[in-house]
Structures are given as C-alpha cells and as structure tokens.
Amino acid sequence: MFQRLVRAFIGTTNDRALKRFQARVPSINALEPALAALSDEALRGKTAEFRAQLAAGRTLDDILPEAFATVREGAKRILGMRHFDVQMIGGMVLHDGRIAEMKTGEGKTLVATLPVYLNALPAKGVHVVTVNDYLASRDAEWMGKLYGFLGLSTGTIIHGKSDEERRDAYACDVTYGTNNEFGFDYLRDNMKYRLEEMVQRDFAYAIVDEVDSILVDEARTPLIISGPSDDSSDLYQRVDVVMKELVKDTSLYEKDEKFKTVHMIEAGTEALEAALTEAGLLTEGALYDSANVTLVHHANQSLRAHVLFTKDVDYIVRQDKVVIIDEFTGRMMEGRRYSEGLHQALEAKEGVTVQPENQTLASITFQNYFRLYPKLAGMTGTASTEADEFAEIYKLEVVEIPTNVPVARQDSDDEVYKSAREKYEAVAALIAEARERGQPTLVGTTSIEKSELISELLKQKGVPHQVLNARFHEQEAGIVAQAGRPGSVTIATNMAGRGTDIQLGGNADMLARAEIGNSDSPEYEAALARHKAEVEAIRPAVKAAGGLLVIGTERHESRRIDNQLRGRSGRQGDPGASRFFLSLEDDLMRIFGSDRMGGMLQKLGLKEGEAIVHPWINKALEKAQKKVEARNFDTRKNLLKYDDVMNNQRKEVYAQRKAFMMAPDVAETVAEMRRETIGNLVDTAIPENAYPEQWDLAGLQEKVLNILGLDLPVADWAREEGIDETQVRERLIKAAEESYAARVANVGPELMRVVEKSLLLQIFDAVWKEHLLALDHLRQGIGLRAYGQRDPLNEYKSEAFNLFNSMLEDLRERTTTVLMRIDIRPDAPPPMPEPVQVMDMRHPDPYAPMGGIDDLEYADAGPPSGYGAATQPLRQPLTAQQVDPNDPATWAATPRNAPCPCGSGKKYKHCHGRA
Structure with missing residues (x-):
C-alpha cells in the first residue's frame, strides 16, 4: 500500500530516470536547424571539432547534445532515417552505462549509433556485441556508412578471420562482433608469445545487443579453449x-x-x-x-x-x-x-x-569477460524480468524506454486444452481461419520436432506455409522479413535475436536483394522502388485484416522468450494480436505447473476440443515461470562464485604473463626464481630448529644434482664445524650463480636473454594448463564436501589457493631446472613455441550435475595464425640425453609433474622425485 502511494506521488525509479533523460532532449532538438544548414564537409568536420574539445578538457557529457544532434543529421543524410525523441533517450541510457529496454521494431540498431559515436571520439575503441555473425556483418555494413561519413572507421570480428584482419578491426574506432569471438580473442591473446601478435587493445566501452540473451542465457556457459586429450x-x-x-x-x-x-x-x-x-x-x-x-x-x-x-x-x-x-x-x-x-x-x-575429447587450456565466463570493460551498456526488448540479475551481477540498471507510438497489439488470455493433440488442432484451425481473411501469422514453437508436427497438420489442411528452424537456418533473414505478407504463415522456433523486423506487407529491401542479389548494382535501386510501391499498396489490406497474428504453441520456461515472440507483432503502432495455446501435456505444465491447476482442469470435465480461458491461469503459469527463472538465476550465481575464484587467479596470471612479454628481459626474474628454488630445497632438507644429524644433506645433494645440474659435496658439509642452514643456502646460491654466469658467457648474453623469456613463457603456459586441469577435477567433486557439513565454496577457495601456490612453486622449479641444464649452441636458434595443430573453442553448461555440458568448439576451422604453444610440451634440451628407465642418472631434467621415467605411471614428484 505504502509503495503504491509513493509511486503515485513521485513515480517509479524508471519514471524518474526517464524524466532526467527527457530533460536533455529539447537541447538536442534545438540544434537540428543549425546542423541541417551545414554542408556535408562541415558536418563531417564536427568529429575533429569534438576531439579538440575533449583534448581541451571537456567531457563526453558536455558535448553529448551536439554529438547526438550531429549523428541524427548524419543518419538523415546517409541512411534516410531520423532518430525519434525516444531513441535519443535510449542513446542517453546506453551512454550512461545502463540497459535500454526497447520494444521490437523501435530501432535499437539505430539507437546504438548515438552512444557509439560519442564514446568513439576519445579513439579508445567501442565494441558493439551481437548474437551472430550475420547481424555483426549487417549492422557494421549498414551503420558503418554513417560512421564513415562522420570520419570514424568501422571493423568487424566474425569467425574465420585471420589475426591480422582481427588486429585491424580492433584498431578501428568502432568494432562489431559476436560475444563468442570477442571472448575467444581475449583468451587467445593471453596465449600469445609476443605483444605484437595480440589482436585486442585495452577495453574501453561495449554495447551488448540482445543483452539478456548474451549476459543471462549465454552467461551460464563458460568459454573454453581446449586441446586434444x-x-x-x-x-x-x-x-x-x-x-x-x-x-x-x-x-x-x-x-x-x-x-x-x-x-x-x-x-x-x-x-x-x-x-x-x-x-x-x-x-x-x-x-x-x-x-x-x-x-x-x-x-x-x-x-x-x-x-x-x-x-x-x-x-x-x-x-x-x-x-x-x-x-x-x-x-x-x-x-x-x-x-x-x-x-x-x-x-x-x-x-x-x-x-x-578435449582438455582445457583457457576459460572464462561471459560474466567475468564483460566485467573487464570499464563501461558497459546493453539493449534488448526484454530485460525487466531479469532486472535483479543485471543489477546484482553486472551493476547494470534496466531502464524501460517508452515506444514511439503506443502499442496497439491485442494480447489474448492463454487457451488450455487437455491434450497436445487437441491443442495443435486448435492452432491449425486458427491459422487456416487467419489465412482466409489475409492476416499474416507467425507461429512460435519450442523445438524442431513441434514445428514439423504443425507443418504436417497444415499440409493436411492444404495451408501453404514457411518453416524456420535449425534445418533451414540459412534462409532465416529472408523468411522472417516476408512473414508480414498478406495471408503468409511462418512457423518458427524461438524468435530470440532474429534481428530482422517483420513489416506488414513485406520487407521491400529483402525482396529487392532476393531478386537482384547485390545491393550495390544499378538494378537494385529500381527493384527497391518497385517493391516499395508494391508493399505500400498491400499494407492497408494487411492492417485491415488485423496485422500480424502471433500464435505461441507452448509457454517457455523463461517469460522473456514468450515476450520476444509476442513482441514481433505490433511494431511502431501497427495493429496485431497474440495468443498462446497450452495443454496439460506441455513440459512447463507437467513439470513446473501447480498440481492443483491440473486437478482443477480435470474436474471441470472439459469435452473433446474444448479449452479453458481465464486470467487466473495466466497468473499461475507466470508463477511457474518465475520459479524456473529463480532456479536458473541461482545456478548462474553459483557458477559465478566458483568462477570468481579462478578469475582472480586468471587475472594475476595474465597480468604477470603480459609483464614478462613487455619486459626487455627476464634475467632478474629467473635469478629470483633460482634463489627461491634453492631456498625451498634447503628448507625441506634442513627443517627449522633441527640438529645437524637430522639434516637430509644426502637428499639435498641429489636434488641439487637433479635440479641445478651441480655435483657438489653437500653431504660432506654436515661434518664441518659451525655450519648452519644459512651457510648451506649461501654456498648453493653462489655455486648456482657462478655456473649460470659461465653458461651465459659461453652462449652470449643476448641469446640467453631471448632463451630465458621464451622458455619462461612456455613453462608458464604448461603449469597454468595443468593448474586448470586440477581445478576442473577439484570443481567436479567439491560438492560432495557438503555431506561432511562443510561449505563446498569455502573448501574450493581454500584448495584452489593452495593449488595456485603449488603452481607458482612448480613454475620456479621447472624454470630453474630447464635453464640450469639446457645446452645451447651459440649458432642455434633459440627455442621458440611450436604452432598448435588443433585447438578447439568450446562453451560447458553448469546445469549439468557434474560440471559442464554445453561446449562451443570450432575444431574444423583450426586456430588463427599466431597461436602460442599452450598445448605443446616444453622442448627438450637441444642436446637431450637418452632416458633409461632403469638408470635414474639419466632422468635429471624430468619436470616434477611429468610422468616418472621409471614407468610406474605416477607423476615424477609422487614417485622417484618425492622429497
């Protein structure tokens, strides 16, 4: 009651936000006449003028009105489209780092040009993230004309591009691409061995299109780069x-x-x-x-x-x-x-x-990837149902933008039938009825199987129709574009992210492209004009028939997907209608619906073919959907909690790895690793407060030989009067430094510096890969700790921390071992990473009980050029010894985590390498 009173007097949070943004629209509109009077050259010169103002100390907010007005004027001249006032508000919402919820057909692609242009002015790069390669290419080509007119460069990141093409695209002012490609490029960059091979630059600002699909639906599945196992x-x-x-x-x-x-x-x-x-x-x-x-x-x-x-x-x-x-x-x-x-x-x-099968080499969730951007925004037609998740996970506020023209669509209550057969017969009858009066129909299904079932029913009734599902994926844009033709019937699986408006009467541009093929050809303009006239002529008849009728054949687990389907009708004030058909055999009704609802419908004694229609049923279904959404949110939150543990380690590893690449040399780093390794050896052999007779100097002598390659009489030092742990440590460090200095002098300092950096990066990748595998195994079984009354997450944090420290210790020891024992000829090239032959990019689903089930891999395409050797073992010393399983003296260079050369099947550190 109190909340209703507050909303009545001061409005909702959304109302107050809209009021604040609306206040800036008049100042943008006031600039329109002056900008309209400028020549193309003068309007283009505004970009240099804005950049000069930013260099002089003005902020992006200061120049927002004039920049937005400039984009509006440019769009009028180049695209033939003028931003509505509500689109200006949407642009401000995006610039403010929020999510703009705009209904289907409100022009989100055009809205994005406003904040993209403004935020591209500092020349740090703006990323526009879409859900597929088609939309990324389409939007980059379409809106790129506007950016090019205003003096900005546009690039595209899609699957199959080389590293050089990707580097050029990321260097542009505006870069369009898919969420998967951006994420995989980030992971691949952190597997490179030279800075100049990396393709991405520092993150600045990203706008995520279909933000609910990418940051909610896709967020539950981590991106994974893997190698063969x-x-x-x-x-x-x-x-x-x-x-x-x-x-x-x-x-x-x-x-x-x-x-x-x-x-x-x-x-x-x-x-x-x-x-x-x-x-x-x-x-x-x-x-x-x-x-x-x-x-x-x-x-x-x-x-x-x-x-x-x-x-x-x-x-x-x-x-x-x-x-x-x-x-x-x-x-x-x-x-x-x-x-x-x-x-x-x-x-x-x-x-x-x-x-x-594959083994993980690098991974990151979309939650943690997109949180790398200092400034993030998103747009979609359906975000309010997930507003709490956006706020909690991404700190993003959802602002609902009003439509340019009030929505005229009529949304009917759901019809519920006893059986699926009755439901589909009712759907087929309604479709046939709508076709007779010339009303276009869009039928939404939840699977290929059900779309083909309805298709078969319509064939029996002699109703012509189009089927859009995964089997006919290639014709997607063409089928959706013509779904508004008089009497057309389109059966489609879930309509999320289709990216093409259904226009009443048809899409003239798509018709012209289908006829001519190339929009740049001279014949295209003539064909476009002809089809525009045709569409305009038949549009009134389609409107008179009731506009687009949307039929949902089942409720989805998520309300957003239902809303997306419903939102295809009634764009820009067009007439339209929507109705959902359900049955007691539907998955949502059967699994998540209330048992009472099923019992109530049964008691009503519905006759064959009869349906029950009541607002209460809609409310009951909405409650069931909310339950599922809450469960899915909990799963994603849980995933993020675990991934945050790895994310902290990942950021530390990637930052350290980049620091190694940027450093002129890593001589001091490997020297420090050598000293720490020797310190660990001494601490193990000479425990604190132990008497000399308790020292394990014989074991220390063997370790010194195996790891440092030094044959020193360490065991005899215990007989010396007054010897202590500090002196043993100092003697070993001095001997190691002298031996290494002699090696450097023999090889040459310049070559040795190259070898040190190359090997350090290779070893770093090898231990990080093994660490990821260990974390995978830990994650799979950690849930069982709950049976012992221990919090699995806290257990995971603790053990992951210990594993990370072990990884760093292993890095120091391996690096020391290889550099102290490697034999390099001055005339030989330094050991460099080998190219990876097979690398997969994949995407696991945490809804699976024991880890992931949903992977994304591009195994058939192979990796872009410049990959690091993360899947390759370290090269053996250039004059490697032959290993004899029966002669431990030949095992000196065996890394601690490698299989023991004796053939036991255990790791070396758990077998003959045990301290």
Missing part, C-alpha cells in the same frame, strides 16, 4: 551398445526432468554391472571400484544421452555430426559441443563418427 571413442561405442538395451526398461533408472538428471537405482546398477561384464568391459572388481572410474563415467554419460536428450529437440544429426539446437533461439550451434564426454555419447547413440 586421449582418444576413447571405441569405449563410448561399446558402452552405447550396452546402454541401448538397458534403457528400454524404465524401472532400472529414475529421471528428474525438472533438474535434468537421471541415475540408476540399485537394480539398474546390478543390471549395468552384469551387462558390462558380459560385454567384456568390466574385467576386474565391482563397477564402482576405483579402477573402473572411467567406465562409470562413460556409462553415466551414455545414460544421460539416451534418457535426457532427444533428437530433433535438443540436437539434430547433420552431415555425420551431432549439432546442438539452442533452446532459446532454436538455432543450430555449428561447432558447439557438449563437454564431459556427453557429446561423444550422443555421437555413439546416433551412430555418427565419435570425435576425441
């Missing part, structure tokens, strides 16, 4: 044969659709154990013995692949590949792969080629 494709196929038979008996396992989990019950475990034994896969011990951990992992993933994932809903099979379908957009995710072996299990299930 051991191939176990045969095991996946053999386990799949066993699982195919077991899953036929549903009494052997329990499935939880709400949390997407499945597990064998006791009877199932016994049956699985027997089947694996019979297949010759389980040869010793019980299934859950430690020796069979790998087999259990493969069986679990095969079970999930068969029970939780459905062909043509979660993925499709295309060209001998399992291709994932994005649950939010319905798009094919070319190259994206589920992790933890799940994708391999699906490949075995579908009988396609099983690809090898």
